[in-house]
Amino acid sequence: MKLSSFGYPTKDSIALFIAIVVSLILFFSNSSVRVREVQADVSDIINIVLSPQKWYKDILNVKKQNQILTETVTQLTLLNQQLLHYEFENKQLREMLNFSEDIPLSLKPANVVNHHFASSVQSITIDVGKNDQLVQNLAVIDLKGLLGKTISIGENASTVQLISDKNFRVSVRVGESRILGIFHPTQGEYGVISGIPKSANISIGSKVVTSGISDIYPSNIPVAEVIAINIEDVEVFQNVVVKLSATLHNLGYVFVIQ
Numbered sequence: 001m002k003l004s005s006f007g008y009p010t011k012d013s014i015a016l017f018i019a020i021v022v023s024l025i026l027f028f029s030n031s032s033v034r035v036r037e038v039q040a041d042v043s044d045i046i047n048i049v050l051s052p053q054k055w056y057k058d059i060l061n062v063k064k065q066n067q068i069l070t071e072t073v074t075q076l077t078l079l080n081q082q083l084l085h086y087e088f089e090n091k092q093l094r095e096m097l098n099f100s101e102d103i104p105l106s107l108k109p110a111n112v113v114n115h116h117f118a119s120s121v122q123s124i125t126i127d128v129g130k131n132d133q134l135v136q137n138l139a140v141i142d143l144k145g146l147l148g149k150t151i152s153i154g155e156n157a158s159t160v161q162l163i164s165d166k167n168f169r170v171s172v173r174v175g176e177s178r179i180l181g182i183f184h185p186t187q188g189e190y191g192v193i194s195g196i197p198k199s200a201n202i203s204i205g206s207k208v209v210t211s212g213i214s215d216i217y218p219s220n221i222p223v224a225e226v227i228a229i230n231i232e233d234v235e236v237f238q239n240v241v242v243k244l245s246a247t248l249h250n251l252g253y254v255f256v257i258q
Helices: 011-029 033-102
Strands: 107-116 123-126 139-141 146-153 158-162 170-174 179-187 190-194 207-210 222-230 239-244 253-257
Touching: 123 146, 123 253, 170 222, 179 239, 190 222
Parallel strands: none
Antiparallel strands: 107 123, 107 253, 123 158, 139 146, 139 253, 146 158, 170 179, 170 207, 179 190, 190 239, 207 222, 222 239
């Protein structure tokens, strides 16, 4: 076949092309067995030629499905974390409600927005204040026990002196015999109970609660648990070492007793 000087097909090539197309149409329109076999062979060849394209499409489809599944798994993971958080909060609130049923108090929930452990007064800042009817010297608790008291009240925030502060004191009762004593913080989550006579019958594991003598702290709020008892012959009182009931670190929210 010759091409024209401008690169276009000649009349002969066009005629040949038309003849081939017509022949193929006539051939494949025949319903003979031989034609069917040729059609099948052509189909196989086409399938082989197009198989890389099909394989590539399958890979793209699998990749897209993996992306969708990954997004779904991520969303479900986040949702699961939220549900676990809600379950934890629900459990804490139920514990708090049980606690308030035993001790009928008016509790104001508050979020902890700052910690001041390195300052001269160990304290935290909470997001409630005068606008929430807060005043100075209100007891503050967490879900496990006494945490401190309010010492500075702003319009929308307040400072709470923690029970671990070196200047903190609270009147308490110890054990089933409810021996009266004074709690003094020592270091971190530990403290001592002063004023316990040698004759007092207390033991390791005895619970320490507020006495109710103070106007600030209602009675029977958990304060600590006895972890060690030392009795010296030259001393008048027992040396009672305790561990705080409240959690001082990683505080999320607390309750102010109004």
